[in-house]
Amino acid sequence: MPYYSDDIIEEVRSRNDIVDVISQYVRLSKKGSTYFGLCPFHNEKTGSFSVSPNKQMYYCFGCGAGGNVFTFLMEYENFTFGEAMEALADRAGVELPKQEYTSAQRQEADKRARLLEINKEAAKYFYMLLRGERGARALSYFRKRELSDETMQKFGLGYSDQYSDDLYRYLRKKGYEDDILKESGLVSIDERRGGYDKFWNRAMFPIMDVHNKVIGFGGRVMGDGEPKYLNSPETKIFDKSRNLYGLNFARSTKKPQLLLCEGYMDVIALHQAGFDNAVASLGTALTSGHANLLKRYTKNVYLTYDSDGAGVKAALRAIPILKEVGITTKVINMKPYKDPDEFIKALGAEEYQKRIDTAENSFMFEIRILEQQYDMHDPESKTKFYNAVAEKLCTFGEKLERDNYIAAVADKYMIGIEDLRRLVNQYGAKIGMAAGGAPPVRERSELRREQGSEKKKENGMIQSQKLLLTWLIEHTGLFPKIEKYISPEDFTEEIYHKAAEILYEQYRNTGTVNPAKIVSMFQNEEEQREIAGLFHATIRGVETEGDKENGGYSKETFEKALKETIVRVKQNSIEYHLKNMAPTDMAALQRSVADKKALEELEKVHISID
Structure with missing residues (x-):
């Protein structure tokens, strides 16, 4: 992926207003200072997709999708970060610096570009032939399949001529050499026959990647030839298993x-x-x-x-x-x-x-297809069917899901639900023993529940750290009031710690914060999504929507929740650093003592958002 400096990334981001960009994809309506619409990333009837011009970020309260203008293009268009940069730079008229490539990288990039050009030229040629005199037979075929002109145009349907070197001669006239034509998969070349086409006398279906670039073709023979359908071979730009x-x-x-x-x-x-x-x-x-x-x-x-x-x-x-x-x-x-x-x-x-x-x-x-292998009128065969079903039901690791399927199968195939459950547990125990003494199905699910409850407890602290970061974004006046008690070191989740460091540095340098810029500093899509979620965290009873002062709740309620959150974050920080402190680290021990004093002082003070 090309490397871009933080300055050029921020220039491109700041010159592409997020509301303008997203409005090209989503119908937005303004409510207060925020825009809302139907989320493009999941199916919904009530708009929970928000776009904040102040934060220059979007967030869906339904599915959790969120980020800045780069993230949106990466999620919606399936762009890489580099492709999103190029698209937004082009939109804003920003000239990106030339990227330095090794000679091998440059050669490879040039070859891919040439192969894409060749496929595009071939698609245009096939498209033209279909609509001319030579393509009458293929056009008649498509018409018999009841395809409209609009549909044929949408999918770029075409025709490859009956002469087996027609495309080869056309592409040679366009200036493409034998070596690159051979690599395109459209042409074969040997000493005896020279150049000849992979596709001839076929109705043609261009294959496009998600960015609408032609990467290969499928062709259906006109007449009785074999094979009936033929696809492009795999090339540097065409991987059948990934398109x-x-x-x-x-x-x-x-x-x-x-x-x-x-x-x-x-x-x-x-x-x-x-x-x-x-x-x-x-x-x-x-x-x-x-x-x-x-x-x-x-x-x-x-x-x-x-x-x-x-x-x-x-x-x-x-x-x-x-x-x-x-x-x-x-x-x-x-x-x-x-x-x-x-x-x-x-x-x-x-x-x-x-x-x-x-x-x-x-x-x-x-299960229905499996049933066809058994004679359900024969008791022995019917029993074997139930055993086969029980074995398949053991593949569900989650107890609730497994129980739901047990109930559904029992109801459809008229077997007692408890009888089927016992059969499933017997198979679960056998599978466990075969795997080296693992516990039966029921015991494994109970173990998962215990692990799940431990994870829930852990997530409470994650939520507190997320909330505090959200509130620092919404109320920048909190920084001078809490920085003597809370520093980036108190955010013990790695990604939150990094976000807090950037946030604190922004405020100290400028007196403001820029959450959209923070998102750009995380190149990984999952991290960007997580960071976007940080700046939209809510708790029951206290929201943090920027349009309403304190989220529409009383100042006292908000300040109480804020104080409790700060105390929880500090307490967790002290416990975390004590647990991970080396016994001989005297500096860390002194910091721990100072942190405990700060916590005692914090518990006595009132933190106002005024």
């Missing part, structure tokens, strides 16, 4: 899930019918790379694979891969039709939406 067809459009959907299809035409048909949340893997089975890519944009994936045996097998392979990364999965039933394209042509978008609304839970789908 999804249609994601460049679907990533901006407002729908609560993404629809995962098997083929290009399914995606295109769904988008044309109004389902702008459809994507497909690129002629390959779903991979963990795909799952992680999906996770960036959604927590919910609905599988809309073919309803035949191959589609069912593909769904069964995909479900555990999606579950592994934390995605909730459902399965759409398209019977009696084979795929989404056929379904929508026959019954229309409204009926397809009903199938989405009634999509089957992925675990219950797995």
Whole structure:
């Protein structure tokens, strides 16, 4: 990633007003000095997404998304920090300093740029051919598939000519050499045949990355040739396992899930019918790379694979891969039709939406498919089925989730809930013994509850440190009143300690604070999100919204909460540093004594926000 100095980062940030930038993506309305709208990062009906022109930050009180103008582009556009810098610098007319690259880095960057150029040129050429005399057959194919001109334009559909060296000759005329053309995956070159095209006499589907750059192609043969569908080989810019067809459009959907299809035409048909949340893997089975890519944009994936045996097998392979990364999965039933394209042509978008609304839970789908392997009229076979189900239920580590599924399975398959629970616990005990004496399922869940309660207790102090940082932002007049009692060293969480150091330094140098600049000092997206949350912390009974004095609560209530929070932070700091102090560190011991005196004094004083 390119390196930029703090000064140039701050210049770009300060010259891009966050309200102006976010207004291009989200409809905002002003309430007091803050703007609100529907969060673009999760589905909601009531606007909990706030944008503060004073802080130059955004924050969603619903899902916790937050940050400055860089963070917004990184989350919404899936940009890297460098890409967000370039986009915002270009928007504000700021010239970024030239980055120094090694000769190898420069060569690699130039090659990637050339490959992207070649793919773009090829896409434009295929697009033009489709609309000319030579593309009549492919155009007729798309028309028979009931695609509108608008849809064909949206997806950049095209045609590769019947002559097997047509694209090669076209690109050579454009000035591209054989070596780079060979690396593009669009052309093969050998001594006997010379240069010839990978795709010819095919209806063409450009494949774009999330930034709308053409990185490869899919082609369907016109006629009886083989293979019926052909994809670009992997290149420096095209990795099948880390890209999804249609994601460049679907990533901006407002729908609560993404629809995962098997083929290009399914995606295109769904988008044309109004389902702008459809994507497909690129002629390959779903991979963990795909799952992680999906996770960036959604927590919910609905599988809309073919309803035949191959589609069912593909769904069964995909479900555990999606579950592994934390995605909730459902399965759409398209019977009696084979795929989404056929379904929508026959019954229309409204009926397809009903199938989405009634999509089957992925675990219950797995159980239903598993049932087909057993004769449920034969007692022995039926018993084996229940044992297989119990074994699958053991895969749920969380007791509440496991109990919910036990109840659902028991209800659907008419088995006593306690009988099924006992069977699950028996399997849990066997699994534990096989793993070397681990406790049964029930005992493990109880252990997790104990660990969870310890974590909750720990989170109380984290919340106190977050609140204090929020209040220092909202009421800068607190700094001279509390800095004799509270210093950055008292924030024991590493990320909060770093934020406090920057905050205190800003105030000492300028008498003001700049939270948006602090966010830019953290390059990691998770850290930026955490820092954004710091400056919007609330507690029940005391809010810190800047539009209302003291969050709309009485001065006495606010000051009482403030005093209690400061005391808790100081007490925790003393305990933390004593625990981590070396026995021979006399300076640390003296600091501890001084801190205890400061705490005694603090408990006696009244801290006013006036």
